[in-house]
Amino acid sequence: MLKISLEQLEFHQKKRQQLMAFLPDNSLVIVSSGEELIRNRDVEFPFRVDSDFMYLTGFEEPDSVLVLVKKSTEESHLFVRAKDPEQETWQGRRLGVLAAPDTLRLDCAHEIDGLDEGVLTLLEGVESVYVSFSHSLELLGTVHGWIQALKEKVRKGGDAPKQVCDLDVYLHEMRVIKSEFEVQSLRKAATISVQGHLAAMKSVQSSVFEFQVQAELEAEFLRLGSPRVAFNSIVASGKNACILHYTENRSEIKKDDLVLVDAGAEWQGYAGDITTTFPASGRFNSEQALLYTLVLAAQQAAIDAIKPNETYDVAHQAAIKVLTQGLLDLGLLQGDLDTALKEESYKRFFMHGTGHWLGMDVHDVGVYKQNQSWRVFKAGMVVTVEPGLYISEEHQDVDEKWHNIGIRIEDDILVTPSGGEVLTTGLPRTVEEIETWMRQYRQNVNSEGF
Numbered sequence: 001m002l003k004i005s006l007e008q009l010e011f012h013q014k015k016r017q018q019l020m021a022f023l024p025d026n027s028l029v030i031v032s033s034g035e036e037l038i039r040n041r042d043v044e045f046p047f048r049v050d051s052d053f054m055y056l057t058g059f060e061e062p063d064s065v066l067v068l069v070k071k072s073t074e075e076s077h078l079f080v081r082a083k084d085p086e087q088e089t090w091q092g093r094r095l096g097v098l099a100a101p102d103t104l105r106l107d108c109a110h111e112i113d114g115l116d117e118g119v120l121t122l123l124e125g126v127e128s129v130y131v132s133f134s135h136s137l138e139l140l141g142t143v144h145g146w147i148q149a150l151k152e153k154v155r156k157g158g159d160a161p162k163q164v165c166d167l168d169v170y171l172h173e174m175r176v177i178k179s180e181f182e183v184q185s186l187r188k189a190a191t192i193s194v195q196g197h198l199a200a201m202k203s204v205q206s207s208v209f210e211f212q213v214q215a216e217l218e219a220e221f222l223r224l225g226s227p228r229v230a231f232n233s234i235v236a237s238g239k240n241a242c243i244l245h246y247t248e249n250r251s252e253i254k255k256d257d258l259v260l261v262d263a264g265a266e267w268q269g270y271a272g273d274i275t276t277t278f279p280a281s282g283r284f285n286s287e288q289a290l291l292y293t294l295v296l297a298a299q300q301a302a303i304d305a306i307k308p309n310e311t312y313d314v315a316h317q318a319a320i321k322v323l324t325q326g327l328l329d330l331g332l333l334q335g336d337l338d339t340a341l342k343e344e345s346y347k348r349f350f351m352h353g354t355g356h357w358l359g360m361d362v363h364d365v366g367v368y369k370q371n372q373s374w375r376v377f378k379a380g381m382v383v384t385v386e387p388g389l390y391i392s393e394e395h396q397d398v399d400e401k402w403h404n405i406g407i408r409i410e411d412d413i414l415v416t417p418s419g420g421e422v423l424t425t426g427l428p429r430t431v432e433e434i435e436t437w438m439r440q441y442r443q444n445v446n447s448e449g450f
């Protein structure tokens with residue numbers, strides 16, 4: 001049956017209490033787990049519960065709805081799928097109404113089939129309804145329907161809520177700062193992700209296709225207890241690495257290719273997110289090594305900039321300054337540094353941001369700017385730092401010796417009171433470290449060791 005640790009239960013309970021403390025009296029919060037989606041006839045996509053719902057409950061069944069009510073007292077209600085021996089025989093166990101309150105430390109549980117009736121009762125005397133504006137349009141429609149139904153009754157002496165508010169403003173801000181339980185989960189997700197990446201690097205010299213590297217990567221995640229990937233794994237060799245979100249992973253790996261792996265494991269709902277780039281042969285050629293070293297220097301400059309009261313923009317500027325200077329030195333950009341930075345000419349080779357918030361969602365919730373200015377880092381935030389360079393054969397004015405090189409290096413960083421702590425440690429990162437590490441897994445080592 002459902003196993004949730006005491007620590008986890010306390011975490012979710014505390015988060016519900018914190019959220020309710022932000023809200024005025026006579027408020028009601030609705031958060032849905034989401035439902036299973038059909039992939040094709042009789043087959044569903046693997047279900048992954050909505051992160052807001054997970055954050056407030058720790059419960060992972062589909063077709064569930066959490067309702068929190070703040071009137072003279074605070075109450076938590078969970079609507080869940082009814083116990084059904086036949087359905088459970090076919091589709092898996094359900095927690096059910098009887099077990100839910102104790103198991104999840106909630107006040108009441110009800111069958112999901114009674115959602116309309118149940119919520120209409122709970123809405124009595126409620127003035128403000130809080131629901132996420134960023135997803136589940138269907139839920140917003142349902143809320144509107146409930147309010148309409150109550151308004152009909154107003155004529156007969158009832159009352160209806162007067163406003164529907166965006167829950168994200170409160171809940172997503174809470175999610176930006178991680179508590180101790182969350183940091184532990186992110187550490188574990190990071191550790192498993194590192195091991196998966198090592199398995200991928202280890203396998204590449206004996207792999208023919210990208211998907212074979214993916215198999216080793218994800219096998220290691222599973223072996224270490226991660227229930228699923230945090231996002232679809234990218235294993236991109238050669239020119240495929242210049243496609244930022246390449247997930248086909250079907251190509252043959254050529255021996256002179258660089259292989260870019262962007263993947264992370266999930267642990268207790270929290271995501272790891274790492275990118276490694278390494279040579280299929282175990283040896284970088286000189287152009288690959290030059291560009292790799294440049295991206296690594298840019299990443300280090302950005303990581304160094306991550307500390308409380310700095311901003312993402314400072315880290316991004318640090319990265320692009322290093323990248324731009326390096327591209328000028330290599331003759332891949334022309335002119336002087338100030339002009340190149342002003343004209344943003346690096347953007348033809350580095351076209352994405354330097355990172356994102358990390359948490360239950362890999363691109364985690366939370367705003368990056370407040371009142372039009374970059375928000376400052378605070379201890380407890382977790383971010384990724386992932387500069388890259390991508391030179392494809394489309395860059396026809398560039399000497400072809402640079403073509404089909406895509407490099408990204410990504411780590412996960414916890415903002416601490418004194419700076420930034422890299423959570424994803426344990427990977428060989430410099431050119432030399434990677435080549436030395438990969439040498440032990442070469443297939444046919446000659447007398448020189450290469």
Ligand SMILES: [Mn+2]
Binds near residue numbers: 356384
């Ligand atoms: Mn990322």
